[in-house]
Amino acid sequence: MFLNDNIKIFSGSSNPELSSEVCKYLGIPLGGSRIDKFPDGEKVIRIEDDVRGRDCFVIQSTCEPVDIHLMELLIYLDCLRRASAKRITAVIPYFGYARQDRKDEGRVPITAKLVANLITTAGADRVLAIDLHAHQLQGFFDIPVDHLTGELVLGKYFRDKKINNLTVVSPDVGNMKIASRYAAHLGGELAIVHKKRVNSSQVEAKEIIGEVKGRNILMCDDIIATAGTVCTAASLVKERGAQKIFAGATHGVLAPQAYKRLAEAPIDEIVITDTIPLNKEARQKIGKVKVLSVASMLGEAIKRIHRNESVSNLFSNI
16 A cells, blocks of 8 residues: 555554564565663654654554663654654554553552553653553543554454354353453353452452353453453353353463463363464464464554544444
8 A cells, every 4th residue: 555655653562473563565675774782771752754844653552671662662752743743643662651540549550551651741642542441441541543443353352263152252241242242243142250359460260141151252351460350250251161262362461370370271262363462372282273364453543643544444344
């Protein structure tokens, strides 16, 4: 596809493979830059292309190590701003700190708002993100936010699998809206697991609202981190007579404690996207993980932003 020389796409170090695939989709080269470190560990970024008056995009997930990747993104934005880029878009496939979005007890920060302020202050004119942990996080930014959803990718994959006798299970009450959308798109029944959180990494699931016996099960969420919720729900529906169980998530955070849980859980396939790169250890220890690419979705959104076209029309394909 034809894009003029007024667009430049740069990649942070969090997910260079995804950035390369986005550029391949758009048919343009990745912008030239160099990331170095001073002896004390401070990062310095040098833009090697002329960006004056150009529409610039920086692709960087703020995944582990979160603080390092976040700081790198901020330096990139400041660098482009001082190099007189016309418009700067922070493309954040995975937005770290999104779960700290409110004060649920005294003397705690609202870190999601802090990070939004930092990104704006550093020089971003707009943000392109995928599945923020809560939709209201868009309001934390004082600049435009284009919010994509992994359902565009995951939904197509599971629709193409043509899973018969399907029940979409919400692993907790908070996931009901997502589960309802998948059930509507895929033509399945809906069930809900009632869970009780014991602590920050352990949950108990005791009851199911809906029928799962003899059914094929799909559970989808925005994030799989410690995998406590999805594995507990999978064990429960299996005990109640479920057949095959599929789990999907946009962001495979996959903390180390998730490896054993997912490997031992009665889940036949775990499907995530490449908003966060899957490390070799996770792939080896879990085994049953399939990674889908969001490159074409991001590339299409970037093209539309550059051309000042509608991004929301992408969702008509869900």
